[in-house]
Amino acid sequence: MTATTSNDADRYLPDAMPLPAPSGDGLDSEFWDATKRHELVVQRCNACRTWQFGPEWVCYNCHSFDLGWEKVPDRGVIYSWERCWHPVHPALKDFGPYLVVLVELPDAGNVRMVGNLLGDPLQEVVIGTGVVAAYEDHEGGATLVQWRVADA
Amino acid sequence: MVAAQHTIKDKVAIVGIGETKYYKHGQSPVAEFRLVIEAIKRAADDAGIDPRDIDGYCSYSGDRNDPARIAAALGSKDLALSTMVWGGGGGGGSAAMANGVAGLAAGYAKYVCVFRGLAQGQFGRFGQGRAMPEVPWPMSYVVPYGLISPAQSFAMRVRRFMHEHNVGPEPLKAISLTSYHHAQQNPRAVMYGRPLTPEKYDQSRWIVEPFHLYDCCMENDGAAAVILTTSDRAEDLKEKPAFVMAASQGSDYRQAAGAHNAPDYGTSNFKTVAKRLYEMAEISPEDVDVCQSYENFTGGVMMSLVEHGFCEPDECDEFMTVENFRAPSGKLPLNTSGGNLAECYMHGLELVTEAVRQIRGTSPNQVSDVEVSMVCSGPMVAPVSDMILRA
Numbered sequence: 001m002t003a004t005t006s007n008d009a010d011r012y013l014p015d016a017m018p019l020p021a022p023s024g025d026g027l028d029s030e031f032w033d034a035t036k037r038h039e040l041v042v043q044r045c046n047a048c049r050t051w052q053f054g055p056e057w058v059c060y061n062c063h064s065f066d067l068g069w070e071k072v073p074d075r076g077v078i079y080s081w082e083r084c085w086h087p088v089h090p091a092l093k094d095f096g097p098y099l100v101v102l103v104e105l106p107d108a109g110n111v112r113m114v115g116n117l118l119g120d121p122l123q124e125v126v127i128g129t130g131v132v133a134a135y136e137d138h139e140g141g142a143t144l145v146q147w148r149v150a151d152a
Numbered sequence: 153m154v155a156a157q158h159t160i161k162d163k164v165a166i167v168g169i170g171e172t173k174y175y176k177h178g179q180s181p182v183a184e185f186r187l188v189i190e191a192i193k194r195a196a197d198d199a200g201i202d203p204r205d206i207d208g209y210c211s212y213s214g215d216r217n218d219p220a221r222i223a224a225a226l227g228s229k230d231l232a233l234s235t236m237v238w239g240g241g242g243g244g245g246s247a248a249m250a251n252g253v254a255g256l257a258a259g260y261a262k263y264v265c266v267f268r269g270l271a272q273g274q275f276g277r278f279g280q281g282r283a284m285p286e287v288p289w290p291m292s293y294v295v296p297y298g299l300i301s302p303a304q305s306f307a308m309r310v311r312r313f314m315h316e317h318n319v320g321p322e323p324l325k326a327i328s329l330t331s332y333h334h335a336q337q338n339p340r341a342v343m344y345g346r347p348l349t350p351e352k353y354d355q356s357r358w359i360v361e362p363f364h365l366y367d368c369c370m371e372n373d374g375a376a377a378v379i380l381t382t383s384d385r386a387e388d389l390k391e392k393p394a395f396v397m398a399a400s401q402g403s404d405y406r407q408a409a410g411a412h413n414a415p416d417y418g419t420s421n422f423k424t425v426a427k428r429l430y431e432m433a434e435i436s437p438e439d440v441d442v443c444q445s446y447e448n449f450t451g452g453v454m455m456s457l458v459e460h461g462f463c464e465p466d467e468c469d470e471f472m473t474v475e476n477f478r479a480p481s482g483k484l485p486l487n488t489s490g491g492n493l494a495e496c497y498m499h500g501l502e503l504v505t506e507a508v509r510q511i512r513g514t515s516p517n518q519v520s521d522v523e524v525s526m527v528c529s530g531p532m533v534a535p536v537s538d539m540i541l542r543a
Binding site for chain 1: 284285286287288289290292293294295296297298299300301303304307308309311312315357358359360361362406409410411412413417418
């Protein structure tokens, strides 16, 4: 597997789209700190080792509050997808279509993450296809985790 | 029997229904609160009671019209019950009914009004995101990637269901065409006089694949209200009662897990809720004469019908046809007023009023000899809810 660099991905969506902000209560600061380092981390229970995403304050499996973050490989599998045409945000006016994928992480208990599938927005998308993470940096803002189809 | 004492089955009936004129979004000439009061007055009049005698109000989806203000505005003698169902969309439509039914069965109130009002011109629309520089948890995991609107949230689930069960696009089309077909007989419907053909559906633009424009609900202004009372009081009122056999609400295991992590993902979220509904009503899917199933998007209806036992997941392509859905002759007459797609998006409360009309025999697309009339409220959100009425 190959981690791609920010040079691979300019902003996929228009610049005026909102960027992620860490939760005000500190729940997921580590996730967004890690993406800036171009690392993919997933919340994991230190007591029972259950993977958990989206992050939460308690482990759903054993109810421990002792939760940490663990680095996982930059790879996933397309679990579902959609091609968006209708602009639902002012920044998307006259833009599109674009692809959103739901990616399963086999190395992290099959938790899922939402991202964009880089490349031709009209490409054929097949559920089950392997993808690798691509980190999309934003000066002064968060780094997004995007996905591109893995080399066969 | 202990079990019999701990059920609401048959203890409460819907005795009044009221609706305002339904408008395209932003076109209501009056304020949202006034729409709500109009619907309540009509429902009370339909029931033959004084609006001042309503002593309970229940709503859902964060309705902006506070029962305390309503009670003050109407000069209500007493306000004994007021409840709000958590959650968005129409998922609380039948849950608000369940709350009212439970309140009446427990003796908290005598006449409960369930209501919903929407004036999106006054308050902004559901289908458009707002411009802001940053979004916090949990939106941070979806919005920056352009997954913002309800259509985009739910297309992902529907795509997964279609993949897992090898379902094609035809069921979605049939559900849409059925609603538009029924709306042509319903002068209240916003799409009355605007029929939809298969060709027009096929040629319509994509909103988000696999949803065409006509797979998506409208956005509307208006208000609807229904009056509930105990079954003994119901017998003395003006209209034929629609008795509540069962009303169920809830959410399956971790359905609201963040960033689209519900373990069972390709689902309408009705699996546990529908099971409780049938157990409470003590009937099975074959007993249902007519069904109103909330169309936020046609794909949600498809999964709702499967999870209410009307067909198996891999039978969607065969079962879900206009012929099977059309009143009065279809195997399962569906959304007989035109529903959210073609009558009015009153957050599904217009489906409850239509389910009552089917019991009364006054639907614009009446099914003959209706004994059992079902409502499924708000698929794919959490919580969802559903209800069964009988004659």
